[in-house]
Amino acid sequence: MKKILFIISCLFLLIGCSSSVKYDYQVLNNVGIEKINKQDITLIDNYDKLTEILDSERFSTASNEWKEKANFDFAYFEDNNLILIFLSADHSGTTYSLKSVEVISDVLNIEIKTKNANLGTDVMVDWAIILQIPKTLEFSSMIYKVES
Amino acid sequence: MKKILVILLTSTLVIFGVNLGNFELLKFDFAETQSNIIFENFDKKLTIETSADQIVNTINATDGIYVVLKLSIDGYEAQRPTSDDLSMEEVKTFLRDHRKKVREYHSQINQEVMKELGLLSIDADAYYSSYAPYLFLTFEEDLTVENYDYIINTLETPYVETIYFKKAKVESALFEFESAIAGVNGTEIIGSPLYTGLDVVIGILDEGIVDSSHDNFEGINLSVRNEWWYSETVSEHATQVASIAGGINGIARESSILSVEVSGEPSGEIEWMLNRHVNVINMSFGYLSSSSLGDYTSEAAYIDYIVRNSFVTFVGSAGNRGDSDKYVTSPKTGYNVITVGATNDSGNLAYFSSYEEKFAISKPTLVAPGSYISIPGFSGIHSGTSFSAPIVTGTVALIMQHRSLLLLYPEAIKALLTANIQPLDGYTAFDSSGLEDKVGSGMLDISSTLEASSIIGNFYNDENVPGQDVYTKLVYLNAGQRIRIAAIWLVNSDKSASTNKVTDYDLFLYDGAVMKKSARSGYNNVEFVDYTANSSGQYTIKVTLAASRKTSTADVGGVSYRIIG
Numbered sequence: 001m002k003k004i005l006f007i008i009s010c011l012f013l014l015i016g017c018s019s020s021v022k023y024d025y026q027v028l029n030n031v032g033i034e035k036i037n038k039q040d041i042t043l044i045d046n047y048d049k050l051t052e053i054l055d056s057e058r059f060s061t062a063s064n065e066w067k068e069k070a071n072f073d074f075a076y077f078e079d080n081n082l083i084l085i086f087l088s089a090d091h092s093g094t095t096y097s098l099k100s101v102e103v104i105s106d107v108l109n110i111e112i113k114t115k116n117a118n119l120g121t122d123v124m125v126d127w128a129i130i131l132q133i134p135k136t137l138e139f140s141s142m143i144y145k146v147e148s
Numbered sequence: 149m150k151k152i153l154v155i156l157l158t159s160t161l162v163i164f165g166v167n168l169g170n171f172e173l174l175k176f177d178f179a180e181t182q183s184n185i186i187f188e189n190f191d192k193k194l195t196i197e198t199s200a201d202q203i204v205n206t207i208n209a210t211d212g213i214y215v216v217l218k219l220s221i222d223g224y225e226a227q228r229p230t231s232d233d234l235s236m237e238e239v240k241t242f243l244r245d246h247r248k249k250v251r252e253y254h255s256q257i258n259q260e261v262m263k264e265l266g267l268l269s270i271d272a273d274a275y276y277s278s279y280a281p282y283l284f285l286t287f288e289e290d291l292t293v294e295n296y297d298y299i300i301n302t303l304e305t306p307y308v309e310t311i312y313f314k315k316a317k318v319e320s321a322l323f324e325f326e327s328a329i330a331g332v333n334g335t336e337i338i339g340s341p342l343y344t345g346l347d348v349v350i351g352i353l354d355e356g357i358v359d360s361s362h363d364n365f366e367g368i369n370l371s372v373r374n375e376w377w378y379s380e381t382v383s384e385h386a387t388q389v390a391s392i393a394g395g396i397n398g399i400a401r402e403s404s405i406l407s408v409e410v411s412g413e414p415s416g417e418i419e420w421m422l423n424r425h426v427n428v429i430n431m432s433f434g435y436l437s438s439s440s441l442g443d444y445t446s447e448a449a450y451i452d453y454i455v456r457n458s459f460v461t462f463v464g465s466a467g468n469r470g471d472s473d474k475y476v477t478s479p480k481t482g483y484n485v486i487t488v489g490a491t492n493d494s495g496n497l498a499y500f501s502s503y504e505e506k507f508a509i510s511k512p513t514l515v516a517p518g519s520y521i522s523i524p525g526f527s528g529i530h531s532g533t534s535f536s537a538p539i540v541t542g543t544v545a546l547i548m549q550h551r552s553l554l555l556l557y558p559e560a561i562k563a564l565l566t567a568n569i570q571p572l573d574g575y576t577a578f579d580s581s582g583l584e585d586k587v588g589s590g591m592l593d594i595s596s597t598l599e600a601s602s603i604i605g606n607f608y609n610d611e612n613v614p615g616q617d618v619y620t621k622l623v624y625l626n627a628g629q630r631i632r633i634a635a636i637w638l639v640n641s642d643k644s645a646s647t648n649k650v651t652d653y654d655l656f657l658y659d660g661a662v663m664k665k666s667a668r669s670g671y672n673n674v675e676f677v678d679y680t681a682n683s684s685g686q687y688t689i690k691v692t693l694a695a696s697r698k699t700s701t702a703d704v705g706g707v708s709y710r711i712i713g
Contacts, residue, residue: 032528032529034529090467090468090469093436119355121354121433121434122477122532122537123385123468
């Protein structure tokens with residue numbers, strides 16, 4: 001019996017080791033960014049790249065709130081990277097939240113959960129997820145999946 | 149709660165002897181029996197074959213439900229004035245009197261039917277429409293099998309035609325405008341002191357109420373429904389939509405505005421506006437449950453009745469599902485609703501604009517700018533059919549001001565907007581009604597629509613002779629000239645009976661005895677013909693009753709045409 005319990009405990013530990021890790025992130029809507037693509041995901045690994053993106057024409061209409069929240073300093077990038085994800089909702093009744101982030105077979109998999117209300121206005125709403133990850137997290141590509 | 153107050157108030161009027169008219173319940177001709185039970189927006193598929201226990205369990209798994217009972221009572225036969233030569237004040241007086249009669253008619257009948265059916269004894273909030281043959285029950289607590297059976301058994305009475313069960317819980321998360329207006333030929337019109345929407349009342353039915361302190365409404369007669377028993381939310385979206393339709397820098401800059409927050413089924417909100425003499429109602433919202441998408445829901449059926457019998461025009465956004473399932477969102481699926489898709493700054497259909505339906509109706513009606521537009525008084529850019537609809541709503545207010553009699557002819561307004569468009573020639577997937585699948589008749593044209601509003605035709609058909617012409621008009625076309633004709637008639641329908649309650653009319657263009665072009669869709673209430681003449685001469689526009697008339701009251705229709713070149 002003790003052996004069985006030991007094996008079960010080990011299994012739980014193993015499952016725990018391969019599950020996703022919690023990272024800091026922020027989810028914002030009405031960020032003022034249009035022309036959102038499918039798989040609109042960008043890895044930013046240094047301060048200059050962030051500055052270049054924030055100053056680009058695409059983000060000229062972005063809200064001040066988003067710009068402030070995405071504006072990490074030089075020191076941040078010494079130990080961390082940033083991932084920017086943009087999503088488009090077809091009405092006001094959709095909300096997005098981050099479900100999980102994990103590396104599987106060298107691919108960073110990001111799962112995003114969707115919640116839909118019964119009633120919403122027919123406005124296109126742009127959403128942004130700002131995800132902070134450590135530089136030590138290694139992967140060769142990244143993908144996000146939106147689950148309803 | 150507000151519905152209970154309405155009932156109490158109406159009961160008080162009766163108790164104190166206020167004359168509600170001289171109606172006798174059993175005098176009415178009951179429509180053809182089409183008993184139905186419809187489960188509109190539940191995650192699990194339910195049918196009338198499902199056991200009552202299973203149905204009740206599924207229904208109770210949601211937080212609250214409401215039940216809509218569509219009564220088998222013929223509608224109030226709406227009569228228009230015999231004279232067309234009426235001033236705005238005379239039209240408004242007529243409309244006030246007419247709505248009073250409709251209100252008295254339906255209030256008394258619905259109240260009596262509600263008592264007759266014993267609905268007040270059920271443990272639910274029971275209320276009735278004052279303008280349409282609908283009763284409503286809202287259950288805060290679980291629905292019992294006994295109550296379910298009781299409701300279903302009302303179908304055995306001669307009063308109830310269809311019963312809808314719906315989830316009540318509603319959660320809500322919450323090109324430069326001038327260029328957009330130029331794109332719909334509105335620059336010369338908008339801002340002109342002649343076209344301001346003066347005396348026209350625009351209703352904004354939205355997810356929240358308009359911010360009445362916003363600069364865009366300075367000097368505007370704006371009434372917001374803000375009741376002490378309900379916590380309304382001031383909404384930026386409602387404020388933006390109202391700003392476009394009737395703000396001081398919007399389309400109809402001197403119209404009056406009513407603003408109401410919709411939270412569940414919208415009858416109370418719509419009737420609040422009808423009581424305040426609304427003329428055109430904008431709906432830039434939609435119901436989003438999977439079963440409502442693209443379908444003809446109880447809300448759509450209710451609104452169709454209101455348009456036909458209370459003379460109010462409804463304009464709604466098509467929805468933004470063009471990139472996913474493409475479905476138009478309810479209640480903009482209504483036959484009598486003017487449904488508006490969105491275009492981008494290149495004049496093409498916006499990628500997100502919805503256009504699919506699950507039944508035989510052509511949507512959208514037309515399109516207007518709604519992608520990456522700015523809104524006066526707001527920063528940033530905005531996208532969505534939400535913003536296309538109020539451009540059309542404001543235009544409707546201008547038409548009504550320009551020709552006040554059209555306050556009473558929502559079908560004529562729809563025909564005008566459908567015929568007097570700018571063609572979008574890149575779109576060629578026409579359906580049997582003649583409308584294009586994605587863009588309807590084409591892009592809004594404010595200038596042409598106003599110009600054409602003085603020559604609108606209409607028909608009234610109380611006969612039942614298939615093949616008979618109900619409208620005939622001679623027009624002269626030069627070779628090479630293009631003509632676009634729209635015929636629209638108002639219908640009442642319900643979901644299950646959509647195929648047998650919509651009278652079928654067809655539209656023809658003849659050159660002498662030779663038929664040159666026709667639009668002959670079935671189960672639809674629009675026909676549209678677009679034809680380029682290859683020889684000069686007299687042509688004849690005809691609208692013909694295609695098959696037996698489906699309504700017990702007369703059909704009313706509007707016909708408009710535009711000649712180009």
